[in-house]
Amino acid sequence: MKEQFTDGGFCFKMKQIVIPYRPREIQKFLHKKCDVNRFNVIIVHRRGGKTVFAINHLIKAALTNPKPYPRYAFISPYRLQGKSTAWDYMKQFSAAVPGTKFNESELRVDFSVNNSRIQIIGAENSSAIRGQYFDGIIVDETQNISPDLFDTILRPCLSDRNGFAIFIGTPMGRNWFFQLHEQAKHTKGWFTAIFKASETNIIAKEELEAAKATMSSEAYEQEFECSFQAGISGSYYGNIVEDLEKNNKVTDFEIDYDYETETWWDLGMNDSTVIIFAQRRPDEIRIVDCYENSSEGLEHYFNVLDEKGYNYIKHIAPHDIRVREIGTNKSRWETAREMGLEFDIAPKLSVEDGIEQVRRLLPKCLFHKNNCNKLIEALKSYCKRWDEKNNCFRNKPTHNWASHFCDSFRYGAIVEPIERSDWSKPIRVNTNYIV
Numbered sequence: 420m421k422e423q424f425t426d427g428g429f430c431f432k433m434k435q436i437v438i439p440y441r442p443r444e445i446q447k448f449l450h451k452k453c454d455v456n457r458f459n460v461i462i463v464h465r466r467g468g469k470t471v472f473a474i475n476h477l478i479k480a481a482l483t484n485p486k487p488y489p490r491y492a493f494i495s496p497y498r499l500q501g502k503s504t505a506w507d508y509m510k511q512f513s514a515a516v517p518g519t520k521f522n523e524s525e526l527r528v529d530f531s532v533n534n535s536r537i538q539i540i541g542a543e544n545s546s547a548i549r550g551q552y553f554d555g556i557i558v559d560e561t562q563n564i565s566p567d568l569f570d571t572i573l574r575p576c577l578s579d580r581n582g583f584a585i586f587i588g589t590p591m592g593r594n595w596f597f598q599l600h601e602q603a604k605h606t607k608g609w610f611t612a613i614f615k616a617s618e619t620n621i622i623a624k625e626e627l628e629a630a631k632a633t634m635s636s637e638a639y640e641q642e643f644e645c646s647f648q649a650g651i652s653g654s655y656y657g658n659i660v661e662d663l664e665k666n667n668k669v670t671d672f673e674i675d676y677d678y679e680t681e682t683w684w685d686l687g688m689n690d691s692t693v694i695i696f697a698q699r700r701p702d703e704i705r706i707v708d709c710y711e712n713s714s715e716g717l718e719h720y721f722n723v724l725d726e727k728g729y730n731y732i733k734h735i736a737p738h739d740i741r742v743r744e745i746g747t748n749k750s751r752w753e754t755a756r757e758m759g760l761e762f763d764i765a766p767k768l769s770v771e772d773g774i775e776q777v778r779r780l781l782p783k784c785l786f787h788k789n790n791c792n793k794l795i796e797a798l799k800s801y802c803k804r805w806d807e808k809n810n811c812f813r814n815k816p817t818h819n820w821a822s823h824f825c826d827s828f829r830y831g832a833i834v835e836p837i838e839r840s841d842w843s844k845p846i847r848v849n850t851n852y853i854v
Contacts (some may be wrong), residue, residue, distance in 0.1 A: 438478065438512050445619055446472040449612075450479075456610035459585045460561075460596075460603040464616040464643045469587045473557040474508045476585070480555050481535035482516065486580065489535035489554045494573070496563040496819060498541025502526055505539055505559070513537075543690070543820070545572050546714045552576055555583040561599070562591035565820035566796055590641050592651040594796050600647075616643040653803035655774055655816065656825075659781045660798050669786045669795060674707050680729035683831030684736045684762070685823045686751060687713060692720060693827040695794065696729055706786045709794040711823065717755055724760075736762040737830050765830040771814065773829040780832040797824035 442450065445463075449472055453459045463469040477491045493509070495501030506526055513519050518531030526539035540548060542564050553576045558564060569584070577584060588596055603611035616622050622643075631639050640646035651657045663669055675698070683695040692715070696708035710723055724731065740752045740762060747754075752762055768776075786795055800821040804813045816822065 436482065436516055438475065438515050440471070440475045440512055442472070442475070443468055443621065445614060445621070446475075450476060452610050452612070453583070453585055456608060457581075457583050458603065458606075458609045459583075460600050460609070460611040461585060461587045462590065462596075462600060462611070462613040462645050463587065464614060464619065464622075464645055465589060467614055467616070467619060467621055470505055470559065471508055473559065473585065473587055474505055475512055477537050477555065477557060478509075478512055478516075480583075481530060481537055482533065484533065484535060484554055486554065487534070489533065490552060490580075491535070491537045492548075492551075492553055492556045493537065493539045493559060494542055494548075494556055494564075495539065495559045496542050498526070498539070498543070501539040501541060501559065509537065509539065542568055548572050548576065550576075552580055553582045554580045555585075557585045557587065559587055561586040561588040562594060562596040563588075563800075563819055564595070566595035566793055590645055590647045592654070592657060592799055593647050594651075594800055597647045613645045615645050651799060651802060653817075654799060655801050655803065656777065656781060656798045657800075659778065660795060663781070663784065663786065668784065669788050669791075671788050672705075672785065674705075674787065676728055677730050679732045680707070681733045681735060681831065682724065682731065683827050684734065685827035685830065686736060686740060687823060691820075691823040693794075693823045694720065694723070695824075695827050695831060696727065697831055704780065704784045706784055706791055706794070708787065708790045709824070711793065717751065717758060721755075721758060721760055734760060734762050735765050735830055735834055737826070738764050738767040740764065763834070766833055768833050770816065770829075773833050774816075777825070777829050777832045794824050794828070797821035798828070801825040 446468055449459075449461060453476060461469060473493060477493060481489050481491050493501060493505050495504065509526075509528055510521055513521075513528050513530075516530055516532065520529040520531065521527075522529070528537045530536070542548075542558075545565070545568055549572050553573075556573060556577070558569070558573070573584065576582070586596070586599060590597065600611050600613075603609035616627055627643060630643065634642070640648070660669075678698045678700075681697045681699065683697060685691075685693045687693075691711050691713045694710045695706060696710075698705040698707055708727060708729070710720075710727075712719065712723075736752070740755075741750045741764065743750050752764070755762055781798075788795070797820070800819070801824075802817050804815045804817045816825070
């Protein structure tokens with residue numbers, strides 16, 4: 420509606436828009452808190468309504484923002500995950516806004532009333548986020564997000580518009596999400612809260628009792644009671660790393676740069692490349708450093724090696740480094756060799772055997788806490804894949820941000836002498852009991 424002033428100017432009166440959303444008491448409380456605090460860490464039990472809260476908070480923020488071209492993002496660990504959990508809600512609650520346009524391929528909602536936009540983004544392609552600006556973001560399933568995503572990419576995107584950030588999720592051990600929760604308790608402008616299923620009364624008591632009867636106690640405490648004390652369900656190395664931390668094997672020790680150093684590589688094509696720096700000593704293996712980056716050529720990583728300044732004796736890469744690339748008809752192993760660095764190739768071993776070798780190697784390790792913080796979190800977060808159909812863990816790892824770090828560690832571990840069954844050895848069977 421357009422109204423004319425006496426001086427010839429115009430103003431616009433926006434009609435009232437009613438969104439079909441009736442917030443629960445917990446959601447009303449969170450909307451109020453997130454309106455007055457710029458950074459928020461919200462820990463809510465499963466089926467607690469956090470996604471519905473998040474989508475409606477973004478819609479309200481987008482429609483009431485007076486700045487030109489407001490931009491908001493709902494960020495999931497994976498784009499496909501965000502599409503399955505949030506996209507239908509986005510369309511459902513935005514449909515009442517006149518002139519709304521939905522872009523299915525971009526998972527984007529555009530509001531013509533003020534040129535604002537909300538988009539669902541996957542954190543697995545962090546390079547695509549870099550360089551954008553946001554008036555506000557909501558990070559979903561924060562416990563599964565790379566620990567440095569906020570500091571290195573998302574936080575700068577909020578600076579020029581003074582944007583807000585809301586982190587939502589459920590616990591997954593004492594990982595980065597737990598650290599963020601602890602930080603929020605003591606930092607000005609931050610808010611955090613935990614909502615347990617036993618306290619919110621959102622899920623019927625009978626249903627909680629049924630879930631408790633079929634789930635492990637650790638899984639129930641983690642998913643419904645928001646316990647950070649429970650170990651990460653299905654973690655391959657979580658207990659071993661926790662033992663290392665208890666025994667002071669994760670600490671900031673003095674590094675001997677002259678000692679013989681190996682590098683263990685996981686070379687990504689379209690995603691992360693990870694390099695682990697290790698020193699094999701007679702009594703232990705010291706993991707002295709770790710580096711990760713993406714969308715960079717080999718020359719960049721060779722420059723990193725020079726800048727680190729260690730005394731290199733060996734560079735270990737996965738067996739697929741010998742695969743020839745389409746276009747150049749040359750393998751990365753050949754390219755690296757031409758640039759002056761020759762890789763040793765890790766044995767071609769099944770992932771399961773490699774994981775077992777890492778389990779044998781980890782207790783012998785000493786980690787530099789400051790240099791390897793992200794690697795340590797990755798080792799804790801590396802989990803078996805959950806089979807929804809059969810309600811059990813499969814003996815296959817989940818592919819997430821931690822995979823690249825753990826693959827890199829695995830390639831270094833399998834260079835060690837490997838314990839295998841000798842299938843050529845005859846099996847001795849005691850037949851004395853046969854009558």
